[in-house]
Amino acid sequence: MTQCFQINSRDNTAVLLDDAAAGEEIEIVGGAGTIVLRQDIEYGHKIALVDIPAGAAVIKYGIGIGHSIQPIRAGDWVHLHNCASDYDERSATLDVHTGAVTDTVYE
Amino acid sequence: MMNLQEYSWRGYLRADGRKGIRNLVLVIYTVECAQHVAHMIARDEPDTHVIGFPGCYDNQYAVRLMLALARHPNIGAVLAVGLGCEYTQPAKIAEIAAEAGRPSAWFYIQQAGGTAKSIAKGKEIVARLRAESAETAVIVPMTLADLTVGAECGGSDATSGIAGNPVTGAFYDLLVDAGGTAVFEETVEMLGLKSIILDRAALPQAADQLAAAYEKAEWYCQEVRQYSVAPGNFAGGLTTIEDKSMGAFVKGGSRPIQGVVKVGERPSHPGLWILDSVPDPHFMQFGYTNPNDTEGIMDLIASGAQIILFITGRGSVIGAPISLLIKITGNSKTYRHMSGDMDFDASRVLTGELSMPAAARELLEMVVRIASGESSKSEALGHREYFVMYKHQDTPALVDGCRV
Numbered sequence: 001m002t003q004c005f006q007i008n009s010r011d012n013t014a015v016l017l018d019d020a021a022a023g024e025e026i027e028i029v030g031g032a033g034t035i036v037l038r039q040d041i042e043y044g045h046k047i048a049l050v051d052i053p054a055g056a057a058v059i060k061y062g063i064g065i066g067h068s069i070q071p072i073r074a075g076d077w078v079h080l081h082n083c084a085s086d087y088d089e090r091s092a093t094l095d096v097h098t099g100a101v102t103d104t105v106y107e
Numbered sequence: 108m109m110n111l112q113e114y115s116w117r118g119y120l121r122a123d124g125r126k127g128i129r130n131l132v133l134v135i136y137t138v139e140c141a142q143h144v145a146h147m148i149a150r151d152e153p154d155t156h157v158i159g160f161p162g163c164y165d166n167q168y169a170v171r172l173m174l175a176l177a178r179h180p181n182i183g184a185v186l187a188v189g190l191g192c193e194y195t196q197p198a199k200i201a202e203i204a205a206e207a208g209r210p211s212a213w214f215y216i217q218q219a220g221g222t223a224k225s226i227a228k229g230k231e232i233v234a235r236l237r238a239e240s241a242e243t244a245v246i247v248p249m250t251l252a253d254l255t256v257g258a259e260c261g262g263s264d265a266t267s268g269i270a271g272n273p274v275t276g277a278f279y280d281l282l283v284d285a286g287g288t289a290v291f292e293e294t295v296e297m298l299g300l301k302s303i304i305l306d307r308a309a310l311p312q313a314a315d316q317l318a319a320a321y322e323k324a325e326w327y328c329q330e331v332r333q334y335s336v337a338p339g340n341f342a343g344g345l346t347t348i349e350d351k352s353m354g355a356f357v358k359g360g361s362r363p364i365q366g367v368v369k370v371g372e373r374p375s376h377p378g379l380w381i382l383d384s385v386p387d388p389h390f391m392q393f394g395y396t397n398p399n400d401t402e403g404i405m406d407l408i409a410s411g412a413q414i415i416l417f418i419t420g421r422g423s424v425i426g427a428p429i430s431l432l433i434k435i436t437g438n439s440k441t442y443r444h445m446s447g448d449m450d451f452d453a454s455r456v457l458t459g460e461l462s463m464p465a466a467a468r469e470l471l472e473m474v475v476r477i478a479s480g481e482s483s484k485s486e487a488l489g490h491r492e493y494f495v496m497y498k499h500q501d502t503p504a505l506v507d508g509c510r511v
Contacts, residue, residue, distance in 0.1 A: 005269055005457065015265045015344065017457060043440070044265030044344030044420070058346075061268070061354070063299065066347040078346065085347035087298050087325070088334035099341030 004047055006031035008062030013046040013078050015060075038075040046078040058083045108468070111251060111285035116479035118249035119183065122208030126253045127180035128413045128478045130244055131156050131429065132233050134186045135173055135200055138163050138193035144216055145188050148229030155233055156428035158405075158493045165194035168498045171371035173200060175409035178207040179429050183244065184236035185209050188229060191217030210239035251471075252286030252377065254478065257407030257415045257430070258358045259292065261400030264343025264420030266454060268354020270437025271418040274453040276360035277467035278416070278474070283362045283379050290374065290410045291359050292382035292403055294324040295335040295396040299349035300356055309363035309378070316367040320383045327385050328396055335397040339421050358418060369503045373411040382410055389499035401425060401494040404432070414474055424448045426483070426490025433473065433483045450484050 004014040004026050014028055014035075019042050025034045031049065041047055046060065052072040057064035066085045069092075072078060081096045093103050118126040132152070136145035136159030149155040158176055160169045177185045177200055185204035187197030201213035212232045219225040258275050260267055279289040297304055301321050308314035328334050334348040345351045365378040374380045384406040385396060397403060400423065404415055408430045415432045417423065422441040426432045436442050439454035451470055455461035461469070477483050 007269060015269060042344065044438070046265075046344065046346065060350060061357075063303070063349070063353060065299070065350040065353065079344075080341060080346060083346050085334075085349060087328065088336065088348045090332070091334070091336065091341065091347060094338065094341055097342070099338035101338065 001025065001027045001034070003027045003029045004035070005029050006049065007060060010059055010062045012048060012050050012052055012059045014049055016041050016043060016045055016047055019043050036075050038073060039077045041077045048072045048074050048076045048078050050074050052078075111281060114285075114471075114475045115248050115250050116475065117246055118253065118478070119180070120245040120247045121180050123178070125180040125411060126247060126249050127182070128249070128431065129181045130154070130183035130240060131181055132184045132186065132237055132240070133158065133177060133179075133182045133429065134188060134229070134233070135159055135177060135197070137187060137189040137195035137197045137200070140190040140193070141188050141216055144222055144225045144229065147222075147226045148186070148188070148233060152230070152233055154237065156491055158428055158495060160195055160495045162195075162497055163193045166497045167502065168370065168500050169495050170195060171502070172405065172409050172495055174203055175371045175373075176405075176429060177204045177209070179408065180411060181413055181429050183209060183240035185211040186229060186232050186236060187211070187213040188225070189213070189215050191215035210236045210243070212236060249478065250285070251282060251475075254282065254414065254474070255288040255290060255374070255410065255412045256282055256474065257290050257292075257382075257404070257410065257412035258418065259400060259403050259407060259415060260296070260355050260358065260418045261425070262419040262421040262423040263340050263345065263351060263354065264438060265345060265354070266437035266457070267418055267420040268351075268357055270453045270457050271420060271435050272354055272358035272437070273463065274437070274451075274456060274466045274470060275358040275416050275418055275435060277463050278470045279358070279360035279379060280362055281467055281471050283360070283377070286377050288374050288377045288411075289360070289379045290368070290382050290407055290412055292384050292407060293335065293355055293397065294320050294381065294383055294385055295328055296348070296352045296355040297321060298325055298328065298334070298352050300352055303356070304364070307359070307364045309365050313364055313366040317364065317381065320367045320381065320385070323383070323387070324385050324396070330392065331396065333396055343421050368410055369500055370406045371409055372503050380410075382406055386498050387501045391499065398496060399494060401427070401492045402496060405493055405495060414478065422448065424485070424488075424490060425492045426485025426488065428491040428493050431477050431483050432485045432490070433477060434485060435470070448484050448488070
């Protein structure tokens with residue numbers, strides 16, 4: 001079974017340890033039980049372990065690493081499309097899959 | 108298991124009491140116009156490394172950085188090469204290297220008569236400096252207590268924070284326990300962690316230094332609207348600078364932080380230190396927080412680090428002049444895909460193949476082998492990237508650190 005890694009018991013996210021597809025059941029290493037993915041998620045990316053309401057802290061390493069900008073369901077991919085930094089505004093404009101910049105003009 | 112105090116190898120004792128793990132000749136050019144000649148002088152001379160500053164107008168920060176590199180413990184001799192018009196003075200660089208006990212020389216390309224004559228002259232000088240340096244070398248035993256090891260992340264992904272950096276942190280704990288010195292930087296990757304960092308201060312004075320460095324880093328990122336996070340970090344699963352920061356800070360291990368040094372300073376005593384490479388307030392406000400990985404690595408080398416640990420989840424190929432760079436990845440796919448470049452596979456702590464203490468000990472033994480003369484992958488491949496930029500930092504007061 002593909003695994004995800006929950007770093008701190010307070011975390012509401014975990015790091016996926018391999019690529020996995022929607023519907024797959026994932027073992028939570030460092031936490032308890034399993035969770036079913038709601039989307040395809042890539043290696044190293046975050047999965048929500050519980051429902052996170054809009055505006056709530058997204059927690060990893062036991063600390064807030066930003067806040068949700070829309071309601072997040074347990075099993076969702078947590079990334080730029082639904083989680084924003086409390087500091088860096090530009091990251092919200094980057095391509096959600098590649099991280100490529102979208103606001104610099106090449107012409 | 109071997110006691111930490113028992114690891115020993117032979118190194119080069121310098122006049123200031125520090126010890127080098129290599130005895131290199133450093134060619135320093137003082138303007139971009141002298142860059143090609145400097146590299147041609149060092150070509151096919153395996154022990155001869157090159158750094159330089161591209162600007163014609165000089166910069167106090169860059170001068171301080173280059174002088175720290177000229178007096179680095181791995182450097183045994185120095186040749187400074189200028190074109191002849193620029194503000195930065197190669198004669199002064201050679202003079203200060205000589206005062207620090209290094210055979211040294213300098214010349215201007217205009218006076219030497221152009222490219223071909225300068226390359227020939229430079230090669231003759233390098234041969235003479237190498238011979239002098241070898242004759243006067245004082246070879247002594249070294250232990251972990253004589254080592255300063257820098258750590259930098261680059262091409263980070265989600266594995267950096269859960270494998271590569273934690274293994275580095277566990278190694279740092281061993282190094283500090285053995286009486287060695289550990290220096291890590293990237294205060295711009297400590298955003299959101301102020302209370303966590305301050306809790307690690309060894310003394311109230313260190314907490315004040317850490318608070319000031321943290322606040323400056325946060326202010327500077329806001330001012331220049333640039334945060335130390337790149338497209339590849341996002342593609343690798345990091346979502347915010349806070350996410351990246353916590354993963355990066357883990358490389359500092361768990362020992363108390365002795366204080367903060369600025370670029371061109373070295374720690375006044377062993378233990379774990381933070382290097383502040385962020386520009387200080389200046390009317391020009393030039394410089395980005397972290398223009399590239401190599402820039403931060405140069406700053407760590409300037410603090411006296413003989414070895415740099417470079418933690419890269421997504422994979423990088425860079426090396427460094429002067430110091431030995433060891434590449435660690437926490438990403439098993441990167442390790443397999445870029446095996447020719449990666450020195451250490453930290454992903455084994457995620458699969459359960461290796462415990463964290465065992466990984467830290469294995470990394471320590473790799474550090475000792477490389478300190479003893481074995482090549483790291485980047486050294487063997489000839490990677491010697493360097494980057495010296497215009498920046499402003501207030502000249503450090505010589506209270507806690509020592510000018511190097």
